[in-house]
Amino acid sequence: MLVYRSQPYSLLEPRTAALYSEGNVLNRSTALPRLAWAGIALAGTLLPISGHADDQDVRDYRSHVMKTLGEQFAALNQISKGKAPAADVATHAEVLSITAGVAKVAFTPKVLGGEAKPEVWDKWDDFSKRLDEMVAAANDLAKSAKSGGVAAVTPKLSSLSCKGCHDVYRVQKK
Amino acid sequence: MKRVSKAVALSLMVLLPMVGHTDDKDVVDYRQHIMKSLEHQTAVLGQILSGAGPAENTLAHMETLALTASVALKSFEAKVPGGAAKPEVWKDWADFSKRMKEFADKSAEMAKVGREQGVDQAAMLVIEALPCKGCHDVYRDEKKL
Amino acid sequence: MRCLRKPPYWVSGVLGVAVLTALFAGRTVEADGSNLSSGATNDADALVERGRYVALASNCASCHTRRGGAPYAGGVKFETPVGTIYSSNITSSLENGIGKWTAEDLRRALHEGVAADGYRLFPAFPYTSFTQMTDEDVAALYAYMRTVAADEYRPPANDFLFKQRWAMTIWNALFFEPARFKPDPKQTPEWNRGAYLVGALGHCGACHTPRNTFMAEMPEQAYQGSSLREYVTADKVRDWAAVNLTSSADGLKTWSVDDLTKYLHTGFSLRGGAWGPMNDVVGNSTSKLTLEDARAMATYIKSLPLKIPPEGEATISPVTPEQAALGQTIYKDRCEKCHGASGRGGMFSGPPLAGNPTVQSADPDSLINAVLYGATPAEGMKLGAWETMKPYADVLSDTDIANVSNYVRGSWGNAAPPVDAARVAKQR
Numbered sequence: 001m002l003v004y005r006s007q008p009y010s011l012l013e014p015r016t017a018a019l020y021s022e023g024n025v026l027n028r029s030t031a032l033p034r035l036a037w038a039g040i041a042l043a044g045t046l047l048p049i050s051g052h053a054d055d056q057d058v059r060d061y062r063s064h065v066m067k068t069l070g071e072q073f074a075a076l077n078q079i080s081k082g083k084a085p086a087a088d089v090a091t092h093a094e095v096l097s098i099t100a101g102v103a104k105v106a107f108t109p110k111v112l113g114g115e116a117k118p119e120v121w122d123k124w125d126d127f128s129k130r131l132d133e134m135v136a137a138a139n140d141l142a143k144s145a146k147s148g149g150v151a152a153v154t155p156k157l158s159s160l161s162c163k164g165c166h167d168v169y170r171v172q173k174k
Numbered sequence: 175m176k177r178v179s180k181a182v183a184l185s186l187m188v189l190l191p192m193v194g195h196t197d198d199k200d201v202v203d204y205r206q207h208i209m210k211s212l213e214h215q216t217a218v219l220g221q222i223l224s225g226a227g228p229a230e231n232t233l234a235h236m237e238t239l240a241l242t243a244s245v246a247l248k249s250f251e252a253k254v255p256g257g258a259a260k261p262e263v264w265k266d267w268a269d270f271s272k273r274m275k276e277f278a279d280k281s282a283e284m285a286k287v288g289r290e291q292g293v294d295q296a297a298m299l300v301i302e303a304l305p306c307k308g309c310h311d312v313y314r315d316e317k318k319l
Numbered sequence: 320m321r322c323l324r325k326p327p328y329w330v331s332g333v334l335g336v337a338v339l340t341a342l343f344a345g346r347t348v349e350a351d352g353s354n355l356s357s358g359a360t361n362d363a364d365a366l367v368e369r370g371r372y373v374a375l376a377s378n379c380a381s382c383h384t385r386r387g388g389a390p391y392a393g394g395v396k397f398e399t400p401v402g403t404i405y406s407s408n409i410t411s412s413l414e415n416g417i418g419k420w421t422a423e424d425l426r427r428a429l430h431e432g433v434a435a436d437g438y439r440l441f442p443a444f445p446y447t448s449f450t451q452m453t454d455e456d457v458a459a460l461y462a463y464m465r466t467v468a469a470d471e472y473r474p475p476a477n478d479f480l481f482k483q484r485w486a487m488t489i490w491n492a493l494f495f496e497p498a499r500f501k502p503d504p505k506q507t508p509e510w511n512r513g514a515y516l517v518g519a520l521g522h523c524g525a526c527h528t529p530r531n532t533f534m535a536e537m538p539e540q541a542y543q544g545s546s547l548r549e550y551v552t553a554d555k556v557r558d559w560a561a562v563n564l565t566s567s568a569d570g571l572k573t574w575s576v577d578d579l580t581k582y583l584h585t586g587f588s589l590r591g592g593a594w595g596p597m598n599d600v601v602g603n604s605t606s607k608l609t610l611e612d613a614r615a616m617a618t619y620i621k622s623l624p625l626k627i628p629p630e631g632e633a634t635i636s637p638v639t640p641e642q643a644a645l646g647q648t649i650y651k652d653r654c655e656k657c658h659g660a661s662g663r664g665g666m667f668s669g670p671p672l673a674g675n676p677t678v679q680s681a682d683p684d685s686l687i688n689a690v691l692y693g694a695t696p697a698e699g700m701k702l703g704a705w706e707t708m709k710p711y712a713d714v715l716s717d718t719d720i721a722n723v724s725n726y727v728r729g730s731w732g733n734a735a736p737p738v739d740a741a742r743v744a745k746q747r
Binding site for chain 2: 061065071072082092095105
Binding site for chain 2: 589656665666667668703704705707709
């Protein structure tokens with residue numbers, strides 16, 4: 001792979017850096033050591049393109065993140081109903097937990113459109129709190145999956161209801 | 175009391191297996207959840223690597239990609255044609271499974287490098303780790319997407 | 320002490336020269352590190368190597384090598400509105416090539432469009448660009464061409480009109496002025512290098528600059544896009560639209576110098592990859608140049624004055640929302656997976672269609688070709704991680720293709736004129 005000199009991501013156009021502020025830390029028990037964060041900040045150095053995330057990119061990104069949550073949640077539901085391999089429960093719960101952890105960053109830039117209602121930013125404190133709750137619940141689910149398998153996960157799945165948040169913050173699907 | 179519990183036990187014995195019954199639609203749905211998940215995760219990784227996404231999430235996406243890839247092959251084991259899977263998946267199972275396993279291994283490697291040496295290094299492995307093209311050209315039916 | 324008298328003043332000069340020579344003698348050494356041969360051989364090798372590079376940059380091989388033929392043996396067919404002309408054999412063959420040509424003969428051909436026996440060349444051979452070649456490059460090219468293995472192939476005779484070489488006197492008088500490349504002192508060396516590579520050697524204008532009725536390039540519209548004809552088989556032609564290379568909205572606006580450098584150097588960039596007729600250019604020429612030269616070309620191209628639509632085009636209105644809507648379902652079913660719902664493609668899925676010059680060209684031929692025939696990179700090159708675009712000729716009707724073309728030409732900020740089914744039929 002050819003290496004092209006380009007600016008590190010964090011030094012790119014101010015808008016991009018500001019859009020995704022580095023204040024968000026992954027909400028995981030295995031927090032990354034500081035050195036790894038430095039490595040991530042330098043991620044742009046050896047990566048090919050100098051970046052500019054515009055509004056559509058922001059919408060696309062958060063759409064992918066939320067859809068991943070949807071797919072993983074659906075998979076877990078299938079597993080809890082015995083319609084998919086029980087052995088996969090810990091994997092999906094872990095993916096759900098990690099993905100939930102990055103959701104807040106996805107919504108940090110105030111870019112209207114897609115399925116996000118303006119309430120997301122108008123009521124940011126509440127939205128943000130709910131995201132935190134989702135992350136906590138997902139982390140808990142992942143732990144249960146590791147230690148107790150499907151049996152431990154099934155009762156907790158309902159604690160991850162998407163509806164409450166979506167009713168307020170997501171554009172209704174026709 | 176004993177008769178009631180016996181009845182309960184009997185009905186459970188009858189009902190429980192039905193709860194666990196997986197029909198063809200479930201099989202297809204489950205593997206589609208996995209593959210679609212992979213599609214989204216690949217897309218966001220691509221966004222980040224081309225500067226159109228938050229770099230701080232790079233490692234997270236590499237991890238989830240590797241985890242999802244690790245359960246992908248198994249979801250195709252049940253020989254249930256449907257969705258966008260062409261019959262070739264099972265006709266050429268040796269090749270298909272080899273490619274899926276490579277995908278799982280390489281994306282796991284990428285995540286591992288990302289964890290241990292930083293996403294800079296891991297990004298070097300990204301093209302190798304995501305050989306979606308080679309497989310899809312052969313095994314995925316474009317018209318059924 | 321008496322024995323250590325101060326040396327005569329001239330000794331330091333000699334020593335100085337000796338030191339400098341020792342230091343810089345190494346600079347003329349070949350890349351292979353050989354510095355044992357005599358100075359003369361070294362220079363000769365260096366000249367041939369330079370000539371080889373000039374031939375690469377000028378992409379002589381692509382027009383002078385027919386499919387299955389020996390390198391530079393000619394015979395490539397060019398069908399123009401006024402007849403057919405074949406490229407000549409430029410191997411070192413004495414009978415059938417240019418083996419008898421002197422350095423001055425070659426220079427005259429490149430700079431003035433006149434061949435060794437005095438007959439005039441037709442501008443299918445872009446002497447109108449090569450006239451800008453520096454004398455040093457011409458000399459180097461001559462040295463290299465002497466080393467090309469002789470081949471005795473004789474290309475077919477040209478059509479009637481292309482035997483009337485006297486007519487070129489008039490054409491040249493009207494449209495051609497021999498002139499060496501003059502660097503612009505206000506620009507950087509890199510820019511000037513790029514201007515030279517693009518304008519003189521690469522002759523990109525031969526395809527990308529519109530031509531007038533007499534098939535002369537129109538310099539006032541330099542690089543703003545034109546059409547070209549490909550010979551798929553002996554009797555099947557396929558028209559292509561060579562895109563506008565200026566940075567207007569229907570050209571390379573969304574491409575950065577970085578993107579363009581990568582495209583030229585590797586055939587792949589996240590804005591788009593090389594396919595179709597550009598395979599010869601990137602595969603045989605630009606990918607074999609240095610990275611610095613690729614960047615120079617990109618720098619120059621990105622600085623070109625923007626295309627302002629000529630009167631004819633400005634009056635053609637873009638695709639209407641109604642026309643675009645007809646193609647939306649087809650796009651969703653067939654195209655969205657790789658090109659994205661927002662037309663932006665992705666690193667692992669496909670090229671963006673939003674802001675894509677092929678999509679936005681007023682001339683839709685290349686876009687239609689992509690849908691009909693798919694898109695494959697040059698041999699040995701890869702389009703990154705993208706899946707190969709499949710041909711849809713057997714799967715979509717003319718109307719379908721017109722509709723989906725209109726959809727992409729009218730979405731996400733694209734505003735190109737509509738396509739009709741008849742145009743698609745013409746491209747089949």
